[in-house]
Each structure stands twice: as C-alpha cells, then as structure tokens.
Amino acid sequence: MDLKIGVIKGDGIGPEIVTEAMKVLDKVGNVYGHTCHYEQLLLGGASIDVHGIPLTDETIEKAKACDAVLMGSIGGDAKTSPWYQLEPDKRPEAGLLKIRKALNLFANLRPAVLYDELKGACPLKEDITEGGFDMMIMRELTGGLYFGERKTVEEDGVMTAYDSLTYNENEIRRIAKRAFDVAEKRRCKVTSVDKANVLDSSRLWRKVVEDVAKEYPNVELEHMLVDNCAMQLVKDPRQFDVILTENMFGDILSDEASMVTGSIGMLASASLNETKFGLYEPSGGSAPDIAGKGIANPIATILSAAMMLRFSFDLDQEADAIEAAVEKVLKDGYRTIDIMSEGKKQIGTKEMGDRIAAYI
Amino acid sequence: MDLKIGVIKGDGIGPEIVTEAMKVLDKVGNVYGHTCHYEQLLLGGASIDVHGIPLTDETIEKAKACDAVLMGSIGGDAKTSPWYQLEPDKRPEAGLLKIRKALNLFANLRPAVLYDELKGACPLKEDITEGGFDMMIMRELTGGLYFGERKTVEEDGVMTAYDSLTYNENEIRRIAKRAFDVAEKRRCKVTSVDKANVLDSSRLWRKVVEDVAKEYPNVELEHMLVDNCAMQLVKDPRQFDVILTENMFGDILSDEASMVTGSIGMLASASLNETKFGLYEPSGGSAPDIAGKGIANPIATILSAAMMLRFSFDLDQEADAIEAAVEKVLKDGYRTIDIMSEGKKQIGTKEMGDRIAAYI
Ligand SMILES: CC(C)[C@H](C(=O)O)[C@@H](O)C(=O)O
Ligand SMILES: CC(C)[C@H](C(=O)O)[C@@H](O)C(=O)O
Numbered sequence: 001m002d003l004k005i006g007v008i009k010g011d012g013i014g015p016e017i018v019t020e021a022m023k024v025l026d027k028v029g030n031v032y033g034h035t036c037h038y039e040q041l042l043l044g045g046a047s048i049d050v051h052g053i054p055l056t057d058e059t060i061e062k063a064k065a066c067d068a069v070l071m072g073s074i075g076g077d078a079k080t081s082p083w084y085q086l087e088p089d090k091r092p093e094a095g096l097l098k099i100r101k102a103l104n105l106f107a108n109l110r111p112a113v114l115y116d117e118l119k120g121a122c123p124l125k126e127d128i129t130e131g132g133f134d135m136m137i138m139r140e141l142t143g144g145l146y147f148g149e150r151k152t153v154e155e156d157g158v159m160t161a162y163d164s165l166t167y168n169e170n171e172i173r174r175i176a177k178r179a180f181d182v183a184e185k186r187r188c189k190v191t192s193v194d195k196a197n198v199l200d201s202s203r204l205w206r207k208v209v210e211d212v213a214k215e216y217p218n219v220e221l222e223h224m225l226v227d228n229c230a231m232q233l234v235k236d237p238r239q240f241d242v243i244l245t246e247n248m249f250g251d252i253l254s255d256e257a258s259m260v261t262g263s264i265g266m267l268a269s270a271s272l273n274e275t276k277f278g279l280y281e282p283s284g285g286s287a288p289d290i291a292g293k294g295i296a297n298p299i300a301t302i303l304s305a306a307m308m309l310r311f312s313f314d315l316d317q318e319a320d321a322i323e324a325a326v327e328k329v330l331k332d333g334y335r336t337i338d339i340m341s342e343g344k345k346q347i348g349t350k351e352m353g354d355r356i357a358a359y360i
Numbered sequence: 361m362d363l364k365i366g367v368i369k370g371d372g373i374g375p376e377i378v379t380e381a382m383k384v385l386d387k388v389g390n391v392y393g394h395t396c397h398y399e400q401l402l403l404g405g406a407s408i409d410v411h412g413i414p415l416t417d418e419t420i421e422k423a424k425a426c427d428a429v430l431m432g433s434i435g436g437d438a439k440t441s442p443w444y445q446l447e448p449d450k451r452p453e454a455g456l457l458k459i460r461k462a463l464n465l466f467a468n469l470r471p472a473v474l475y476d477e478l479k480g481a482c483p484l485k486e487d488i489t490e491g492g493f494d495m496m497i498m499r500e501l502t503g504g505l506y507f508g509e510r511k512t513v514e515e516d517g518v519m520t521a522y523d524s525l526t527y528n529e530n531e532i533r534r535i536a537k538r539a540f541d542v543a544e545k546r547r548c549k550v551t552s553v554d555k556a557n558v559l560d561s562s563r564l565w566r567k568v569v570e571d572v573a574k575e576y577p578n579v580e581l582e583h584m585l586v587d588n589c590a591m592q593l594v595k596d597p598r599q600f601d602v603i604l605t606e607n608m609f610g611d612i613l614s615d616e617a618s619m620v621t622g623s624i625g626m627l628a629s630a631s632l633n634e635t636k637f638g639l640y641e642p643s644g645g646s647a648p649d650i651a652g653k654g655i656a657n658p659i660a661t662i663l664s665a666a667m668m669l670r671f672s673f674d675l676d677q678e679a680d681a682i683e684a685a686v687e688k689v690l691k692d693g694y695r696t697i698d699i700m701s702e703g704k705k706q707i708g709t710k711e712m713g714d715r716i717a718a719y720i
Contacts (some may be wrong), residue, residue, distance in 0.1 A: 051501040093557045124483050145505075145525065160528040161564035165505065168520040195608075197453045200510040204521035230612045230621035234483050234594060248555075252590045252612060259591035313552050 001034045004314060006069035008060065011045040011092060012286025013296035013349075014072025020298035020353025021070060021305040024325075027307070027357040028318050039066055043099060044074035044092035045083050054095025060102045068312035069103075069279040070305055072284035081288070101142050105271035105279055106171070107178045108139040108250065109307070111236075112257035112267060117330040120341045122234055122261035128236065135240035136186065137249025137257055138179040143171045144201070146247050167201045167246065172208040172242040174274070179244035180216040189220045189241035193229045193249055205246060226253070233257050258283050265297030265338045276312045280304040294348045297336040299326055302356055325359035362395045363673060366422065366429035367454035371405040371452060372572070372646025373656035373709075374432025380658035380713025381665040382431060384685075386577070387717040388669070388678050399426055403459060404434035404452035405443050414455025420462045428672035429463075430665055431637040435647035461502050465631035465639055466531070467538045468499040468610065469667070472597075472617035472627060473573040477690040480701045481622035489595065496546065497617055498539040499610025501631055504561070506607050525647045527561045529607065532568040549580045549601035553589045553609055565606060586613070593617050618643050625657030625698040628664035636672045640664040654708045657696040659686055662716055663683035687720035 007022065009015040025036050041059045048054050063069050075092040080085045083092055099105075114122055114132045122129055148164035176192075183190045192209045194202035206223055215223040224232065226249045232239065233256050245253060258264045267283035282300030290296055306322035309315040329352070334354055335344045349354070367382065369375040385396050401419045408414050412461060423429050435452040438444045443452055459465075474482055474492045482489055508524035536552075543550045552569045554562035564581055573581040584592065586609045593616050603612060618624045627643035642660030650656055666682035671676040689712070695704045696712055707715070 088557070088563065091557070097558070123485055125485055128483055146558050152560045153562055155528070158530060159564060160526060161559075161561040163525040163526065163559045163561050165523040166520060168515070168518050169520060195611075197448070197451070198457070198506050199523045200512045201521040201523050203448065203514055204519060210453055227611045227615040230590065230616040231624075234616060234619045247613075250553075251587050252609075255587040256590040256594060256616065259594045264591075317470050357363075 001313065001316070003034055004065070004067045004143050005036055005038055005308070006041045006066035007038045008041045008043045008069060008071040009046065010043060010072035010074050010286065012073055012288040012291040014074070014286055016294065017114055017282065017298040018070065018072040018351050020349060021301040022301050023353045024322060024357045024360065025305050027128070027360040028321065031321075031360055032315070032318050034091035034318075036316075039068065043071070043093050045076050045081070047095060048083055048086070048090070048092065049337050053090060054092050055098045060099065061098070063103060063136045068308045069278060070279035070301075070308060071279055072301065073282060073284070075286050077288045097146060099279070100271060101147060102210060102360070103277065103279065104142065104212045104273040106140060106142045107272040108173055109270045109272070110139065110258070110267065110283055111136040112137060112254070112261050112325050114261050115263060115266060115330065117264070117327070118263045118266065118339055121339055122260070123262055124234070124237070124260060131238065133237040133240070135237065135243060135253040135257065136182055137243045137250060138175060138182065138245070139254055140171065140175045143167050150240070165199070165201050169204065169208050172205050173212055176209045176212040176244060179242050179319040180196045180212060180219050180241070183219045183242040184216065187241040188218055188300040189222070191222050191224050191229070191240055191243050193224050193226050193243060193245040193253065195226050195227060200245070209244065215249040229253055230256060233260055254283070263339050264300070265336065266299050266303070268300050268307050270304070270307045270311055272311060278308065278312050280308040294349070294350060296349050297338050298349050299336075299356075302326065302353070319359050322356070325356045328359045361673065361675075363394055363396045364425070364427045365396055365398055365668070366396045366401045366426035367433040368401045368403045368429060369406070370403060370432035370434050370646065371436055372433055372648040372651040374434070374646055376652070376654065376656050376709050377642065377658040377661040378432040380709060383713045384662050384682060384717045385665050385707060385720045388681065391681075391720055392675075392678050394621055394675075401429065403431070404455050405436050405441070405468050407455060408443055408446070408450070408452065413450060414452050414454050415458045415633045420459065423459070423463060428637060428668045430661075430668060431639055431641035432661065433642065433644070435646050437648045444638070457506060459639070460631060461507060463637065463639065464502065464633040466502045467535055467632040468501040469542070469630045469632070470497040470499065470614040470618070470627065470643055471495070471615070472497060472621050474599065474621050474689065475623060475626060477687070478623045478626065478699055480700055484594070484597070484620060485620055489598070491598065493597040493598065493600070495603060496542055497603045497610060497614040498535060498542065498605070499614055500531065500606045502606035503527050513652065522597070525559070525561050527564060529564065529568050534566050535573055536569045536572040536604060538632070540572060540579050543579045543602040544576065547601040549582070551582050551584050551600055551603050552681060553584050553586050553603060553605040553613065555586050556583070557585060561606070571606065576689075581649070589613055590616060591619055623699050624660070625696065626659050626663065628660055628667050630664070630667045630671055632671060638668065638672050640668040645661040654710060656709050657698050658709050658713050659716075662686060662713070681720050682716070685716045688719045689715045
C-alpha cells in the first residue's frame with residue numbers, strides 16, 4: 001500500500017520526536033510491504049520563521065492532498081520566543097486552531113492509559129489505580145468557545161471582552177456518534193460531560209447525545225457535570241471508558257487525565273474529520289527547554305503514528321505491531337528521562353526510536 | 361457584639377450540618393460575649409417546596425438585611441427528585457446562581473488544604489504532598505459564561521444553542537484586587553489562570569491582572585493556562601498559594617483542587633461582595649443519599665462559619681478558636697465516616713458538632 005503522509009515536524013522537540021516516528025513507520029513499511037511517501041509541511045513557529053504567518057494556504061492544500069498528517073508539536077516559550085511578540089492570531093497556536101478548522105478535524109481522540117510498567121510515575125496512590133485504567137477522551141475540536149466570535153471593545157470608557165459559545169445539533173451529533181462507535185469497540189460505556197445545569201449549549205448537547213444513544217442500545221450512557229468530572233478523574237479514573245465532551249471542557253479534562261497517568265510522554269492523539277483523514281500528534285507540548293538535547297520521549301509520537309495506521313489506513317495489524325514493540329521496549333527496562341525510575345536504563349530519543357523499530 | 365446572620369439550611373444534608381455550625385457559633389457567642397440573631401431563609405429545593413420557585417424576592421430582601429448568610433447546601437438527586445422535572449431556570453441551582461447575582465457576591469474564596477491529620481485520604485502519593493499544601497482559589501462568581509445571555513433557536517431546521525462570555529475591566533479588577541489582598545496576608549503569590557492563547561476575555565483578564573499587580577510589588581504574579589493548571593493541581597499542588605480565575609475555570613479547578621485534598625467534607629467557602637457582607641457555605645454538595653442519617657460531616661460548614669466571623673465581622677480571634685477546636689478534635693482521633701480511617705473513632709454529625717463546640 002502507498003501511504004501519503006503529511007509531516008509537520010513543528011517546533012521545540014517536534015523535529016526530534018517526529019524523526020523517530022518516521023523511522024518506525026519506515027520499518028513497518030519494510031516488514032509489511034507498504035511505502036510511506038512523506039510530504040513536509042510547515043505549521044506554527046516554523047511557518048512563522050519562513051512565511052511570517054503560522055499557517056499558509058499552501059500548507060492547507062498540501063495537507064488535504066495527503067491521506068493523513070503526522071505532527072510533532074507547535075509553539076515555543078511564551079516568555080522568550082519572538083513569536084509571542086506577534087498579535088495573538090499570528091502566533092503558533094493560532095495556526096493549530098486554524099488548521100483544525102480548515103481540515104474539519106472535529107473529533108479529537110486522546111487516550112489516557114496507565115501503563116503497567118510505568119505505575120511508579122502515576123501521581124495517584126496505588127489503591128486507586130490498582131489494575132490500571134484506560135480511557136479515551138473524545139473532545140469536539142472545531143466548535144464551541146474556541147471558535148466563537150469574539151471582540152474587545154470600549155463601552156462608556158470601559159474595556160469589555162466578548163467570547164461566544166455556539167453548538168448546533170449536527171455538530172453535536174457527529175462527535176457523539178463517533179464516541180459511541182469508539183465505545184462499541186471498547187468497554188461500551190460513554191460518559192458525556194457538560195454543564196447542563198447552567199448552559200444552553202450543554203442542554204442541547206445532552207439532548208442530542210441522548211438521541212444518539214438510542215441507536216446504540218448496547219452502550220451505557222451516563223451524564224456528568226464538568227466540575228464533578230474534574231473531581232472523578234482524580235478520585236477514581238478507573239470508572240471511565242469513553243469521555244465525550246465539547247471543545248473547552250475536553251481541553252481541560254484531557255490534560256488533567258493525561259497528568260493523572262503520570263506519563264504524558266506516552267500519550268498519543270488523533271484529530272479526525274468525517275472521512276478517514278486525520279492529524280496525529282502527541283498529547284504533550286513542544287518542551288522548548290529540552291529541544292535539541294536528544295532526550296525527549298518519542299513514544300507518544302510513535303503511538304500517534306500507530307493511531308494513524310489504525311484510523312486513516314485501516315492497518316490494524318501494523319498498528320498493533322507498533323504498540324507491542326513499545327511495550328516490549330518498556331519491559332526491557334529502557335526509559336527516556338521523563339519516565340525514568342530507579343533500576344531502569346536511561347536512553348535518549350534516538351535509541352528509543354531504534355529499539356522500538358527493531359521490535360517491529 | 362450583635363451578629364445578624366441569615367441562615368439557609370437548604371436541602372439534603374444541609375439542615376443537619378448547619379445545625380452544628382449554629383451550635384458552634386452559639387458557643388463562640390457565650391465565650392466571647394456576642395449574640396447571634398438568626399434569620400431563617402429559604403433557597404433552592406426548600407423554597408420550591410414552599411413557594412414553587414427556588415428564590416423569592418423576600419429571601420433576597422431578608423438576606424440583604426443581615427450582616428452575613430450561612431448556608432448548608434442546595435439541590436437534590438437529579439435523577440429522582442421532582443425539582444428536576446421543572447424548567448432549568450426553576451430548579452434549585454438556578455436559585456443559587458440568582459442569589460449570587462442579587463447580592464453581588466463576585467468574590468468566591470475556596471481554600472483547598474491538606475490537613476496533616478487527614479493525609480491518608482489524599483489521593484496523591486505522599487512524596488508529592490510531603491509537608492502539605494494550602495491554597496486559596498479565588499473564583500469570580502457573578503460574570504462570565506454562567507451569567508451570559510443564552511438562547512436555543514431553530515435555524516434552517518437545525519437547533520442551535522448560544523452561550524456568551526463577557527467580562528469588563530471593572531469586573532476583573534475588583535476580583536483581582538481581592539486576590540492580591542488575600543495573597544498579601546498569605547505567601548504573597550498569585551497564579552492567574554486563563555486561556556489567553558485563545559479567548560479575548562482571557563486576554564483582557566491577563567492585562568487587567570497585570571495592571572493590578574503593579575499596586576502590589578511584594579506579591580509575585582504568574583500566569584497559567586487553564587489546561588496546564590488542571591495538570592499542575594495533580595502534579596504539584598504545593599506550588600500554589602492564591603489561584604485567581606474567572607467563573608467557569610474556577611468552578612472546575614476548585615472542585616478538582618478540593619478532591620486533591622481528599623477531604624472535601626473539610627472545605628469551607630466564602631462568597632463576598634464589595635462590603636463586609638458574605639455568603640458562607642461548605643464546598644461539598646447536598647449529598648441527598650445520606651441526608652437525615654446523622655452521618656454527614658459538619659466540619660466544612662463549621663469552618664465556613666469561622667470564615668464568616670473573620671471576613672464579615674472581623675472577629676479573627678473567634679475564627680481562630682473555631683479552627684483550633686476543629687484541629688483538636690481531629691487530633692483526638694474523632695472522624696465522621698467520610699474521613700474515617702483505621703484506628704480512628706467514628707462519630708456522627710451531632711457528636712462532631714458537640715466536640716468542636718466543647719473545645720471553644
Ligand atoms: C494550543 C491550544 C490552542 C490547544 C487547545 O487548547 O486546543 C492545546 O492546548 C490543545 O489542547 O491542543
Ligand atoms: C450548582 C452550580 C450552579 C454551582 C456552580 O457551578 O457555580 C456549583 O457547582 C458551585 O460550584 O457552586
């Protein structure tokens with residue numbers, strides 16, 4: 001099979017970790033008889049440096065011509081990088097928001113898994129996480145407050161800022177369907193998170209999700225208020241299978257959940273549209289403080305490549321092979337510095353990539 | 361001194377826990393020579409049962425005539441209680457939102473403290489919390505998304521819901537000043553939480569907070585994005601002194617922080633306006649499942665009464681006495697069921713109130 005993959009190396013540790021993911025993909029290609037064609041794309045700070053803006057139409061068009069996009073990470077140190085002297089809508093993150101919308105990537109899947117081998121890094125006490133946990137956060141990614149109209153105006157001499165939050169039933173239905181589809185292949189439970197005791201958008205959310213649930217009689221649906229969910233993630237993460245929620249709540253809760261695992265350097269993510277197309281990236285940030293040092297953990301990006309094979313190319317066997325290779329290397333005791341613990345063997349970005357590729 | 365205190369016993373465990381707080385207040389009155397005059401007020405489900413609506417003008421007027429209001433908890437079980445058959449704006453929680461606005465309670469203070477005696481209940485591993493943590497979350501309580509205009513309309517046959525988020529600089533300035541005032545009496549650090557990489561309201565927030573900070577050269581200010589803050593609360597709660605944030609972020613983060621302590625039954629809160637007036641209530645909910653059983657933990661409400669003495673009546677010594685009494689009873693090994701652990705003595709709501717009162 002020919003895989004046409006857009007590659008956004010991005011900023012900070014992005015180039016290093018993407019290089020390792022490409023190495024693993026190439027090995028998968030060799031073993032299973034596929035050819036990866038990479039198309040390098042610019043986004044974020046790297047795009048600002050070349051074009052003066054974080055996302056060009058050219059990048060959008062080229063991305064659309066690919067089957068999927070693999071991304072490193074976007075952005076720099078807001079305190080020191082010149083990118084943050086620009087107007088907010090010219091900064092690296094604005095490019096990320098814009099490409100999500102341009103490619104219609106409405107479904108963001110963020111797994112939060114406690115790896116047996118990495119229990120030591122989990123901030124929660126062991127009795128709470130015994131037996132592990134494994135949830136999938138489904139965040140709506142192109143609607144809500146992050147894409148609403150906004151303005152800041154002076155009214156009677158007082159500066160006033162406005163943001164707006166809109167959802168229509170179609171936007172809610174399509175992400176809800178995705179969540180139930182995903183839940184069907186997992187443990188058949190959806191926790192839909194909203195603030196229906198206050199917000200109109202949450203009330204519509206709840207109604208549409210209930211409608212969709214009728215089409216999935218084998219999937220259990222529960223509703224949870226966002227403030228309660230923020231508590232439950234800390235109190236008892238094992239209760240969750242699929243968490244379905246809107247854009248901003250998903251932003252906050254998925255980051256909380258990723259920290260609850262204790263190993264954000266292991267967490268992949270996928271952002272999908274209505275077709276098989278998707279953008280795949282690690283959950284963590286660009287970590288400018290350790291960029292170029294060869295110590296960043298490439299596993300989240302490598303697992304994002306596995307998600308890409310699974311969702312965009314239906315190559316389940318190949319995706320399984322990558323995930324199994326990661327587990328084997330962890331079992332062998334190799335760790336990058338972020339997941340290092342006593343008695344384990346610390347290695348760098350490149351060696352981690354090599355070892356995972358070798359197990360394919 | 362004559363203290364004119366409005367009392368909203370509320371729903372669920374509310375009446376039981378407020379009764380104990382009043383017991384402790386009366387003891388304080390005896391010892392220190394004050395007289396508490398209580399005015400019973402109806403809010404939430406209790407008001408619906410009598411008046412058909414969760415908040416009457418009479419309650420608002422009577423509350424305004426008091427020096428402060430002590431509250432239990434509002435609301436019932438959304439699945440079974442008839443209150444939740446009503447339209448959303450007739451439900452118990454709507455009364456709570458409305459009274460906050462009517463009394464202009466814009467500053468919500470929620471302490472999140474790890475009690476040395478209750479470390480066992482903390483969900484975080486001990487190395488993360490060694491030495492304890494003690495933060496104060498300052499949540500803006502009468503603006504933002506929870507008080508914006510909202511509507512749900514059909515557009516071209518598609519249901520669409522709108523919520524809106526507005527802040528003006530005056531609303532931001534007054535809560536920011538409060539936060540810096542509070543920080544000055546604590547460890548002189550303010551972490552202002554926003555989503556300034558996306559929202560206009562957050563950009564204005566950040567700008568105004570920076571302006572206010574100039575008036576407090578001895579207080580350190582740092583900005584943190586809300587998604588990062590949701591992570592940091594789990595990763596390293598000791599880093600926080602005062603967290604300053606807008607309404608919705610404060611709702612989510614304060615609940616997360618309260619769960620991180622592991623003992624939400626211990627956490628008080630205060631909601632203040634521009635004067636000395638305030639509404640004081642436990643951080644936890646109405647727990648309808650254990651209502652009437654005499655097992656609820658009254659400590660959060662008793663500590664809320666202490667906050668009331670401190671903020672509304674400037675009775676610091678009396679507030680200190682209550683807090684010291686609570687610590688002594690914990691040291692003696694007495695626990696309600698929610699904070700019970702091996703080797704401790706389990707007691708009920710009433711005995712807990714009696715023991716705390718006895719130490720005043
Ligand atoms: C960079 C930012 C705009 C983005 C978001 O909030 O969506 C990021 O935090 C994320 O979660 O992918
Ligand atoms: C009941 C609800 C409206 C309320 C809020 O979200 O403000 C509650 O969750 C709280 O935090 O006091």
